[in-house]
Amino acid sequence: MSTNAKQRERREAAEKSLLDLIARFESEETAIEVNFRNLVNSEGGGGKSAHAIHPYPAKLLVNIPQFFLAALPPLTGSVLLDPFCGSGTVLYEGALAGLRLVGSDSNPLARLITKAKLTPLDREEARSHLEHVMAVYPLLPPTIPDVVNRDYWFSERISEGLGRLKTAIERNVPSKYRPVFDVSFSATVRRVSYADPRLSVPVKINPDRSAKYGAKGDEVIRRLARLAEIDVGAVFWSIASQNIQRCPEKGQWFVPGQPEIFSDARSLGIAEASVSLAITSPPYVGAQKYVRASGLSLGWLGLTPNCKLRPIEQQSIGREHLAADETLEPSGTGVAEADRLLEEIAERNPLRARIAQRYLLEMRDALSELSRTMCHDGSLVLVVGPNLVAGLEFPTPSYLQKMAESLGFATQLHLIDSIDSRGLMTKRNRTAGMIQQESVFLLKRVRTIA
Numbered sequence: 001m002s003t004n005a006k007q008r009e010r011r012e013a014a015e016k017s018l019l020d021l022i023a024r025f026e027s028e029e030t031a032i033e034v035n036f037r038n039l040v041n042s043e044g045g046g047g048k049s050a051h052a053i054h055p056y057p058a059k060l061l062v063n064i065p066q067f068f069l070a071a072l073p074p075l076t077g078s079v080l081l082d083p084f085c086g087s088g089t090v091l092y093e094g095a096l097a098g099l100r101l102v103g104s105d106s107n108p109l110a111r112l113i114t115k116a117k118l119t120p121l122d123r124e125e126a127r128s129h130l131e132h133v134m135a136v137y138p139l140l141p142p143t144i145p146d147v148v149n150r151d152y153w154f155s156e157r158i159s160e161g162l163g164r165l166k167t168a169i170e171r172n173v174p175s176k177y178r179p180v181f182d183v184s185f186s187a188t189v190r191r192v193s194y195a196d197p198r199l200s201v202p203v204k205i206n207p208d209r210s211a212k213y214g215a216k217g218d219e220v221i222r223r224l225a226r227l228a229e230i231d232v233g234a235v236f237w238s239i240a241s242q243n244i245q246r247c248p249e250k251g252q253w254f255v256p257g258q259p260e261i262f263s264d265a266r267s268l269g270i271a272e273a274s275v276s277l278a279i280t281s282p283p284y285v286g287a288q289k290y291v292r293a294s295g296l297s298l299g300w301l302g303l304t305p306n307c308k309l310r311p312i313e314q315q316s317i318g319r320e321h322l323a324a325d326e327t328l329e330p331s332g333t334g335v336a337e338a339d340r341l342l343e344e345i346a347e348r349n350p351l352r353a354r355i356a357q358r359y360l361l362e363m364r365d366a367l368s369e370l371s372r373t374m375c376h377d378g379s380l381v382l383v384v385g386p387n388l389v390a391g392l393e394f395p396t397p398s399y400l401q402k403m404a405e406s407l408g409f410a411t412q413l414h415l416i417d418s419i420d421s422r423g424l425m426t427k428r429n430r431t432a433g434m435i436q437q438e439s440v441f442l443l444k445r446v447r448t449i450a
């Protein structure tokens with residue numbers, strides 16, 4: 001069967017599944033459990049695809065955008081938006097579908113990974129830049145940024161190797177090829193650090209605690225021994241060669257216009273009613289630490305002013321560090337159930353109540369920006385899971401759904417997808433729970449807000 005015929009078949013199957021699900025949702029009036037892995041066979045989600053160029057916490061299951069892009073195909077050239085684009089899972093799939101792309105993320109590392117995934121390469125040329133970097137880097141002086149606690153995370157020999165690679169990339173790689181080189185450098189930084197590779201947020205491997213590492217303990221400790229001799233250049237070469245192969249090739253797709261990637265979902269520099277489809281998975285309340293998970297890379301890449309993470313954290317929705325003046329808003333969130341639960345949380349733990357309320361207020365601003373930018377009848381796919389706040393179940397999905405409905409969206413479908421692991425879920429003193437089931441809402445932009 002030709003590729004076109006296969007695509008048509010896939011689209012027809014997805015359209016039919018979606019119509020059946022909507023009909024069932026209308027008659028049963030309750031969320032429907034599905035397994036997106038069965039709903040659509042993922043194409044190109046494995047280690048060889050662009051999605052594998054760099055790890056990122058809580059990446060979206062690729063089957064979700066693949067299903068909705070097949071079932072709700074926007075006209076070629078219309079705009080696909082992901083305001084919390086993370087590592088660009090949705091936007092890359094949108095590029096394959098030939099859509100105009102708009103995204104945003106407050107984490108500069110997320111924006112870099114997205115850019116690398118969306119920049120088609122001349123692979124031959126990219127490989128020749130890589131060979132050149134490999135030839136010159138050992139002779140160049142190291143550029144070593146003031147990464148916070150650098151000596152704690154890297155031996156002096158490794159820092160020097162990374163520093164020479166950094167100089168070689170900065171001096172020799174043309175801007176068009178920088179995203180794939182920088183992303184590969186970032187993945188190298190993490191690989192050669194003392195951070196436990198099984199965790200998203202860096203935690204130093206401690207050989208005295210090998211018993212605590214369970215079945216994988218020996219492997220983790222062996223890794224520590226390998227780090228003493230590791231060849232930083234060889235690690236970089238291996239990652240960069242694979243990434244050059246994974247990134248899109250020049251001429252592989254036609255994406256109208258340049259992708260636009262902003263830094264704050266609450267303020268997108270695009271016109272009103274210009275988006276026909278948005279697919280997004282927003283951050284979780286207090287459960288994700290995207291910025292800290294990216295800390296070593298942000299420092300080495302110089303993506304944060306003076307290597308400080310706080311300015312980036314301050315822009316992140318769901319953050320745990322609040323400014324002193326970010327107190328509980330007496331006027332509430334606009335969702336009565338949420339305000340009642342926040343009062344209960346405040347009695348147990350006032351700080352957790354402030355964090356959760358701030359999250360909802362900032363998500364309301366982001367949803368309001370989505371409402372402004374989406375066109376009439378446009379579709380919004382919102383993927384969001386519940387968690388525990390101060391030991392109480394915090395039903396983020398239903399709160400965000402209610403907010404969206406008050407901002408001009410109507411719920412067409414509510415699905416529940418079980419997730420095995422999205423990484424970086426925190427279990428804080430048993431009061432912040434693991435997110436196990438995600439809600440996937442299909443909402444339609446229906447009316448103008450006064």
Ligand SMILES: C[S@@+](CC[C@H](N)C(=O)[O-])C[C@H]1O[C@@H](n2cnc3c(N)ncnc32)[C@H](O)[C@@H]1O
Binds near residue numbers: 104105264282290318
């Ligand atoms: C669940 S993750 C998205 C993961 C993404 N779908 C992927 O597959 O990689 C949520 C993202 O929201 C971002 N974020 C937090 N606050 C933001 C803000 N104010 N504006 C834009 N993005 C923000 C975080 O940095 C994080 O990358």
